[in-house]
Amino acid sequence: MNYPWPDIGTPLDQVATPMPVIDEDRLAANIARAQDYLDSHGKAFRPHIKTHKIAAIAHRQVEAGAIGINCQKVTEAEVFAAAGFDDILITYNILGAAKLARLKALNGRVPKLSVVADSETTVNGLDATFDADRPLTVLVECDTGGRRCGVQTPDAAAALAQRIAAAPGLRFAGLLTYPAAGGAAEVEAFIVGTMALLAEQGIDCPVRSNGGSPDLFSAHLVPSATEHRAGTYVYNDRSMVRAGHCTADDLAMHILATVVSRPAPDRAVLDCGSKALTSDLLGFTDYGAIEGYEGARIVSLSEEHAVVDLGGCAAGFPGIGAMVKVVPNHTCVVTNLFDRMVFHRDGIVTRVETVDARGTVW
Amino acid sequence: MNYPWPDIGTPLDQVATPMPVIDEDRLAANIARAQDYLDSHGKAFRPHIKTHKIAAIAHRQVEAGAIGINCQKVTEAEVFAAAGFDDILITYNILGAAKLARLKALNGRVPKLSVVADSETTVNGLDATFDADRPLTVLVECDTGGRRCGVQTPDAAAALAQRIAAAPGLRFAGLLTYPAAGGAAEVEAFIVGTMALLAEQGIDCPVRSNGGSPDLFSAHLVPSATEHRAGTYVYNDRSMVRAGHCTADDLAMHILATVVSRPAPDRAVLDCGSKALTSDLLGFTDYGAIEGYEGARIVSLSEEHAVVDLGGCAAGFPGIGAMVKVVPNHTCVVTNLFDRMVFHRDGIVTRVETVDARGTVW
Known part of the structure; x- marks a missing residue:
C-alpha cells in the first residue's frame, strides 16, 4: 500500500495524521545523557x-x-x-x-x-x-x-x-x-x-x-x-514526566493528530484512536496529553477517534482541521503499531525509518 | 523475517505462542447469523x-x-x-x-x-x-x-x-x-x-x-x-459475552499463550502482553479471560508478559510450558497487532491470511 509517509524536508504541519514523530535532537540528547550518567x-x-x-x-x-x-x-x-x-x-x-x-x-x-x-x-x-x-x-x-x-x-x-x-x-x-x-x-x-x-x-x-x-x-x-x-x-513519555524521571523538554515522541469534529461546545474529536495511541493508561485516567492545552482531556478512545473533554479549556481549543501534538502515555506500545517512524529536526522531516522489529512478539 | 506462522494441518497445541487463532466454523456461523437476522x-x-x-x-x-x-x-x-x-x-x-x-x-x-x-x-x-x-x-x-x-x-x-x-x-x-x-x-x-x-x-x-x-x-x-x-x-470477544450479545460458543478468536513462569504460589506469567492482547479494558478490571480457569485473573500486562493472579484457582492452573487460551477483551485491536492471522477448524490450522489493512490509520 502507498502509505503517506512524508518525504524528507516536509514541514511537520504538512505531515499526514495521525503520525508519531521523533525529535532527532531530543533522541540524541536522551541517548547521550543516559550513557554519560552510567559511564560516570x-x-x-x-x-x-x-x-x-x-x-x-x-x-x-x-x-x-x-x-x-x-x-x-x-x-x-x-x-x-x-x-x-x-x-x-x-x-x-x-x-x-x-x-x-x-x-x-x-x-x-x-x-x-x-x-x-x-x-x-x-x-x-x-x-x-x-x-x-x-x-x-x-x-x-x-x-x-x-x-x-x-x-x-x-x-x-x-x-x-x-x-x-x-x-x-x-x-x-x-x-x-x-x-x-x-x-x-x-x-x-x-x-x-x-x-x-x-x-x-x-x-x-x-x-x-x-x-x-x-x-x-x-x-x-x-x-x-x-x-x-x-x-x-x-x-x-507522559508517564516518565509525571514520575519526575524527565521533563517535557526530553519528550522525543509526539503523535501528530487532527481535530476532525467539534460536535458540542465541551467536546472535540481527534483522528488518533487506540490504533494510534494504544489504550495504555499507566496510572493515568486519560489517554495522552495534548501539548499546549492542559485543560483538555482525552477521556475516551475508540479505534480511530479520541474524544476530548474541553471542560477545562473550551475557549482556546483548535477548530476542525487544525493539528495538535499528543504526548502518549507510553511510547513503547505506539512503536509497535506503525510500520515506519518519522523523524524530524526543528519541525522538518529528516528521515523515515522502518520499525524493523514491529510485531515480533514470538 | 521468518516469523513462525504455522503450516496448514498443524495442530493448535503445536502453534507458536502468543498467537491469535480464528475458529473457521464460529466465524462462518457469526457471519451467517447476523446476515440472516438482518435479512429477516x-x-x-x-x-x-x-x-x-x-x-x-x-x-x-x-x-x-x-x-x-x-x-x-x-x-x-x-x-x-x-x-x-x-x-x-x-x-x-x-x-x-x-x-x-x-x-x-x-x-x-x-x-x-x-x-x-x-x-x-x-x-x-x-x-x-x-x-x-x-x-x-x-x-x-x-x-x-x-x-x-x-x-x-x-x-x-x-x-x-x-x-x-x-x-x-x-x-x-x-x-x-x-x-x-x-x-x-x-x-x-x-x-x-x-x-x-x-x-x-x-x-x-x-x-x-x-x-x-x-x-x-x-x-x-x-x-x-x-x-x-x-x-x-x-x-x-469477552465484552460481547459479558453484555449478553453472544455466548462463549460464538467466540471465534482466542489468543494461544504459554505459561512462562510460576514465580509464586499465587502468580503465573503468560507470554502474551500488551503487544499481543492490547490494554483495552472495555469496562473490565482485567485484561482477558483464560478459558477453563475462571478464578485466574490477568491483573497486569507489560509489553510481553501477562501477570495472572491465581488467588481464585491456584490448585489447578497449568504449569510452566503449558498452553492456555485467552479470550481477549476486544478483538478489533488485537487484529491490528499481527501481520497475519491463523485460522483453524477443530483445532487444526486451515489457513494463514495476511491482515491486509493492518496499520492503516491514516
Whole structure:
C-alpha cells in the first residue's frame, strides 16, 4: 500500500495524521545523557530495543557506548542479529521445542547471546538444547519487588545458578532483575545476598543486571549492579514526566493528530484512536496529553477517534482541521503499531525509518 | 523475517505462542447469523472490516449477502478497493488536502464510495474537491447518544443535509449514527425527526445507517433504519459475552499463550502482553479471560508478559510450558497487532491470511 509517509524536508504541519514523530535532537540528547550518567558511575549500559524496534537507533546507542542490546523475544533478537548486533541479551524464559531450536541457531550467529531463566523447567529445556561446543550464557532472573517473573529469594537464585553452572551446555553469568516497584535497597540486598551464597559455592557471578527507565538515573543506588537496562528513556513519555524521571523538554515522541469534529461546545474529536495511541493508561485516567492545552482531556478512545473533554479549556481549543501534538502515555506500545517512524529536526522531516522489529512478539 | 506462522494441518497445541487463532466454523456461523437476522428484518447489512482487516473475510461477508463494506480511514478503504470491493462507506470526516486528493482518486476507482460529514468544515472541503462529473456520496453523521462525532439535533442534521444537497460535486444520501450508549428510541426519534424536516425541504433521504455490534440483534427496534453496520460480531470477544450479545460458543478468536513462569504460589506469567492482547479494558478490571480457569485473573500486562493472579484457582492452573487460551477483551485491536492471522477448524490450522489493512490509520 502507498502509505503517506512524508518525504524528507516536509514541514511537520504538512505531515499526514495521525503520525508519531521523533525529535532527532531530543533522541540524541536522551541517548547521550543516559550513557554519560552510567559511564560516570562505572556501570555498563544495555538499552532495551522494545521502545523503538529500529536498528538505526540501536546502532546510535551502541556507538554512544552501550555494551550491547536487550531484546524481549526470540524473533525480536533475530531481527537485531540480522542487523549486525553482536551482544544481545533476551530477558525472557525461552520455552518449547520450536523457540529453543531457533534460539540455538541464533546462538550460532551471535557472538555474545544470553538469556534468563527463573525456573528449573526453563533451565531443563535450555540444558537439553545446548552443548559444550557452543554453550549458551544464562542469567538467573530475580524478583526484587517487581512481582512479575523471577525467583523469590537469594536461596532460590543460588540454587538455580548452581543448576545452570552444572549444565555442560550452559554458562552461568550472573543475576538479572527488573525492579519496578521495589526500591534500590531491596535490589541491592537480593544481589549481595545471592552473591554471598554463590561465593560459598565457588560460583563466579560477573554480571548483575538491573533495569528499567524509572530506575535509570538512580542506578548508582545499587552499587552491586554491573549493568543497567532501559528502553523508554530513549523517547520518554507522559508517564516518565509525571514520575519526575524527565521533563517535557526530553519528550522525543509526539503523535501528530487532527481535530476532525467539534460536535458540542465541551467536546472535540481527534483522528488518533487506540490504533494510534494504544489504550495504555499507566496510572493515568486519560489517554495522552495534548501539548499546549492542559485543560483538555482525552477521556475516551475508540479505534480511530479520541474524544476530548474541553471542560477545562473550551475557549482556546483548535477548530476542525487544525493539528495538535499528543504526548502518549507510553511510547513503547505506539512503536509497535506503525510500520515506519518519522523523524524530524526543528519541525522538518529528516528521515523515515522502518520499525524493523514491529510485531515480533514470538 | 521468518516469523513462525504455522503450516496448514498443524495442530493448535503445536502453534507458536502468543498467537491469535480464528475458529473457521464460529466465524462462518457469526457471519451467517447476523446476515440472516438482518435479512429477516428487511435491513441491509454493511460489515465494518476494522475487526478483521482481511479481504478474504470481507468477501465471505459480501457473499453471505452484505451490500458492501464499512471502513474507517482512507488507507483502509484503499486496501479493500484494491481487493475488489465496489461499495465502500468510510464513516469518517475526511479533512485536509492530502486525504481529500486520495479520496477523490479512490472515488474514481470505486463504483459506490460514500463518506460521512458532521460539520460545515468537512462539507466545505469535500465540496471544493469533488465535481458533478464524478460526485461523492455523503451521509450526515448524527450523535444519537454515543457522544463521539455527529451533529447534535435533527435541525442541525437537516441543515447540513441541505448544504450537501446544494453542492454540485456532492450527493446527499442519508443519515448515519453510531448509537453506543443511546437507546433505540433515541436513534429512531432522531432519524424520524430529521426525515420530517428533510421532507419539508423536498430532500430525499434513502439511506439511514445504524450501527454497532452491541446493537446488531436489536436493529429491528429502529424501524426507520435501512441498514446496519457492525464489525466485532464477526469474531466476538469477552465484552460481547459479558453484555449478553453472544455466548462463549460464538467466540471465534482466542489468543494461544504459554505459561512462562510460576514465580509464586499465587502468580503465573503468560507470554502474551500488551503487544499481543492490547490494554483495552472495555469496562473490565482485567485484561482477558483464560478459558477453563475462571478464578485466574490477568491483573497486569507489560509489553510481553501477562501477570495472572491465581488467588481464585491456584490448585489447578497449568504449569510452566503449558498452553492456555485467552479470550481477549476486544478483538478489533488485537487484529491490528499481527501481520497475519491463523485460522483453524477443530483445532487444526486451515489457513494463514495476511491482515491486509493492518496499520492503516491514516
